[in-house]
Amino acid sequence: MSIPKVSIRQIKAARALLGWSQDDLAVHSGISVPTIKRLEATDGEIGGRVETRKALVTTLQEAGIKFLSDNDGGPGLRMAKRQRRSR
Template sequence: MSILKVSVRQIKAARALLGWAQDDLAARSGLSAPTIKRLEAADGELGGRAETREAVLSALREGGIEFIPENGGGIGVRLAKRQRRSK
């Protein structure tokens, strides 16, 4: 699976939507808090190793975030619709 290219601003916006601090993202992604702080200190595209980027994106997706690619309206993030459980 190809890794979606996302910006640091999208990561910060995703955390804000979820109400997560950098420490929360670190814990949920299995990365260290200093790693998250270092990644978010830059601007532009999310840097780091492919495994690190995937850990960050996976944690945010599991939290309910959907990343929106450039589609003419600009990149972004949103809370994904939750699937209803059938009874």
């Protein structure tokens, strides 16, 4: 699975949509709070190591975030549709 190009603004917006702090993202992703703070202090696409970007994006996707690219009408995000459970 390829990791989509995601901006720092999308990461911050995803955290806000989930109601997560930087500490929450750190706990769920295994990335340190200082690293998250450093990355979020910049603008543009997520910097840092590939493994770090992958961990952050994957964690947010698994929490229900769907990242939208420029091809989807501009970068953004939304909550992914939940799968209905069969009874």
